[in-house]
Amino acid sequence: xxxxxxVNIAARVEEQRVGRFAITLLAWCFIVxxxxxxxxxxxxxxxxALIKAWHVKAGEFAQVFGIxxxxxxxxxxxxxxxxxxxxxxxxxxxxxxFFGLLTxxxxxxxxxxxxxxxRFLAGIGMGGVVPNTVAxxxxxxxxxxxxxxxxxxxxxxxxxxxxxxxxxxxxxxxxGWPVIFLIGGASAVLIACLSFVVLPESIRFMVIKQRDPRQxxxxxxxxxxxxxxxxxxVFVLDDETRLTRTGPCALFGGSLxxxxxxxxxxxxxxxxxxxxxxxxxxxxxxxxxxNPERAAQAAMMFPLGGTxxxxxxxxxxxxxxxxxxxALAVLGCPIAASLGIEMPPALLFATVFMSxxxxxxxxxxxxxxxxIIYPTTLRSSGVGAxxxxxxxxxxxxxxLGGVLLAMHLPIGRLFVDVSVVFVFIALFSVMLGWSRRxxxxxxQPSVS
Numbered sequence: 001x002x003x004x005x006x007v008n009i010a011a012r013v014e015e016q017r018v019g020r021f022a023i024t025l026l027a028w029c030f031i032v033x034x035x036x037x038x039x040x041x042x043x044x045x046x047x048x049a050l051i052k053a054w055h056v057k058a059g060e061f062a063q064v065f066g067i068x069x070x071x072x073x074x075x076x077x078x079x080x081x082x083x084x085x086x087x088x089x090x091x092x093x094x095x096x097x098f099f100g101l102l103t104x105x106x107x108x109x110x111x112x113x114x115x116x117x118x119r120f121l122a123g124i125g126m127g128g129v130v131p132n133t134v135a136x137x138x139x140x141x142x143x144x145x146x147x148x149x150x151x152x153x154x155x156x157x158x159x160x161x162x163x164x165x166x167x168x169x170x171x172x173x174x175x176g177w178p179v180i181f182l183i184g185g186a187s188a189v190l191i192a193c194l195s196f197v198v199l200p201e202s203i204r205f206m207v208i209k210q211r212d213p214r215q216x217x218x219x220x221x222x223x224x225x226x227x228x229x230x231x232x233x234v235f236v237l238d239d240e241t242r243l244t245r246t247g248p249c250a251l252f253g254g255s256l257x258x259x260x261x262x263x264x265x266x267x268x269x270x271x272x273x274x275x276x277x278x279x280x281x282x283x284x285x286x287x288x289x290x291n292p293e294r295a296a297q298a299a300m301m302f303p304l305g306g307t308x309x310x311x312x313x314x315x316x317x318x319x320x321x322x323x324x325x326x327a328l329a330v331l332g333c334p335i336a337a338s339l340g341i342e343m344p345p346a347l348l349f350a351t352v353f354m355s356x357x358x359x360x361x362x363x364x365x366x367x368x369x370x371x372i373i374y375p376t377t378l379r380s381s382g383v384g385a386x387x388x389x390x391x392x393x394x395x396x397x398x399x400l401g402g403v404l405l406a407m408h409l410p411i412g413r414l415f416v417d418v419s420v421v422f423v424f425i426a427l428f429s430v431m432l433g434w435s436r437r438x439x440x441x442x443x444q445p446s447v448s
Contacts (some may be wrong), residue, residue, distance in 0.1 A: 005230045008217070009207050010239040012223045014142045019031050021200075021222045025140055026149060029133045030156035031191055032096060036129050037160030038167075039184040043068065043119060045168035049177035056112055064116050066395065071123020073391040079128020080384015081248065083321045084377060087209075088136040089201040092129055099125030100188030103447070107178035107185070131384035138371030138379065139204040140223075144318060147368035151314035155369055158307045158360075204376045207235045240375055248437070250378055251385060259373060260382070262432040264389045266325070267366055269425045271393030273336070273360050274402065276418055277302055280401035281339075281352070284411055294345060298352050305353035306360020313357070317365045321372075322433030325365050329426035332358030337419035340412035354381050362425070373436065 016022065047061050075095070083091040109115040134150055141149035164180070167333035171179045203219045206212070217229040251260045281302055285295035316324045334356050343351070367383070374382030404414050 004232050004234045007220060007229055007233045007235050008238050009203055009220060009235055009317070009319075010237045012220055012227075012245075013098065013140060013203070015139075016223045018215050022140065024198070025200065025286075026137065026153050028195070028270055029137055029153045032092060032156075032195070032199075033130060033133055033154055034156035034160035034163070035096070035184065035188045035191060036099070036126050037157035038164050039099060039122065039160075039188060040068075040072065040126050041105065041161040042180050042184050043106070043115070043163045045148075045164045045172075046177045046180045048113075049172060050182070053177065060112055064112065064119055065398075067116050068119035068123045069391055069394060071120040072127035073123075073388045074129025075124035075129075076131055076384045076388030076391070077127075078124065078384075079216050080131040080380045080382070080388070081127070082381030083132040083135060087201050087205055087211075088132045088139075088380065089195070089199050091132045092136070092197045092199065094131070095125040095128040095196070096188050096192035097125075098122075099129070100185045100192060102185070103181050103188065104185030105181075106332065107181040117314070127388065128384070130154075131387055134367055134371045134383045135204050135379040136199075138368075139202040139376060142188040142198075143372075146372050147317035147365065148314040150177045150368040150371050151310050151317070151364050154364060155307055155311060158303060162303060190365055202376070204237060204240070207237050208240070208376050237376075248381065248385075250375075251382055256378075256382075258435040259432065260385070262428055262435055263366075263370060263373065263386050265428045266425060266432060267370075267386045267390030268393035269361050269421055269428065270359065270366060271390040271423045272397040273418065273425070275397030276400050277355060277359060277395045277397075279398050284340075284401070284414070288411060289342065290345075290348075298348050301349050301352040303360065305356025306363075307356075309357030309361040310364035313365065314368065315359045317368055321369065322436065325362055325369070326426050326429045326433070328362045328365070329422045329429060332362070333422035333426070336422060337416045340410075340415035358422075 043061075043064055047058075047064075051058055051061070051082055052057070079091055079095055099122040102118050102125065106115060106118045106122070109118060133153065137149050137153045138146050164184075167183060168180050171183070200219055200222075201211075201215070201218060203223070206216050208221075213233075213235065215232075216235050217233060220229050220235070221227075236430070250256075281299040285298050288295075290298065313324065320327075332355065335358060336349055336353060339348075339355065367387070370383045370386045371379060400418070404417065409417070
């Protein structure tokens with residue numbers, strides 16, 4: 001054994017050049033989460049046509065949205081843990097097949113009850129795909145570029161979610177509401193089938209789980225074609241230890257004792273702010289002196305600023321970690337508070353754009369940091385749990401606007417109250433950063 005050549009996979013990942021392998025991985029995962037984002041939002045674009053076709057009230061769609069979101073929560077938690085057992089590749093493929101087929105089935109739904117059940121089941125698959133794609137990309141990315149790679153990949157989700165509007169406006173008048181579900185579902189099934197060939201398994205996962213050495217050798221050669229892998233090589237990771245505990249309780253073990261709950265709190269708070277602004281900005285702006293067209297245009301600046309800001313800020317997250325998240329929260333507080341102040345349209349557009357940079361930029365940064373915080377044996381579980389628990393904030397944020405409006409608060413006061421959330425995001429982010437630093441100084445966990 002001592003004479004066998006040793007190949008350090010961690011070094012290969014760190015020293016790789018961005019070439020065909022890395023670009024293909026990022027592009028393919030971008031497409032996977034693009035379809036996930038499209039299919040998650042598809043029902044919102046089909047809803048107006050369904051209301052007319054089924055003669056139901058708009059308010060009755062709240063159960064469809066809410067139950068679908070709960071399905072995403074369940075999938076994030078459940079398939080996150082499955083990904084740490086079966087592997088990232090298989091979980092992504094089976095999750096995509098699952099939600100693709102069920103999204104297609106939505107095209108044949110005949111009632112609101114049927115649609116609700118189908119959206120819950122599809123949500124389980126959708127929720128499971130995201131943490132596993134984050135884990136897969138994070139495990140192939142050099143540490144200095146992990147946040148950038150994850151952000152580039154995950155921007156596909158925003159593109160898919162926004163693209164649903166273009167698809168519906170183009171095809172819905174000609175083919176009716178089922179086409180929205182059929183296109184999204186069929187595309188997800190096709191990509192899932194092609195992923196058996198195109199998508200690689202995580203090489204870190206395979207080394208830790210001691211999977212097929214020949215496949216590890218092929219992947220190692222693709223990472224660095226200039227260095228052939230000896231046929232009798234032994235593969236190691238010198239930057240990780242194998243934890244003795246890998247179940248759900250391991251998320252709270254050792255140095256993660258405080259890190260995991262703090263990460264969950266930050267996810268919940270930022271998801272609350274994100275979904276409040278995303279869902280209520282058009283309505284709240286419409287209640288001011290803005291005409292409906294201007295209100296819609298101003299609200300559109302929020303996702304635009306978020307997507308652009310996340311891509312620009314990803315390098316800062318790589319370099320500064322939690323400090324970048326704290327800075328975004330501190331900046332977001334006065335920006336969010338100012339949204340209720342009457343100002344010229346150009347200034348309002350810029351302010352909404354910057355609020356998107358802060359809130360959605362933080363959300364993207366949290367996805368990347370979750371992929372960095374956890375070791376390979378817990379990465380899908382950790383990311384999935386954070387995303388799933390964060391959905392509690394999504395639900396709260398979606399409901400918060402109605403609660404505040406019922407209190408008959410002035411619009412300006414309403415935004416000031418919501419801006420307080422950013423104070424807590426900054427506070428808990430500081431605590432999270434401190435806990436992570438303390439954890440790195442603690443003794444390493446035992447290995448098996």
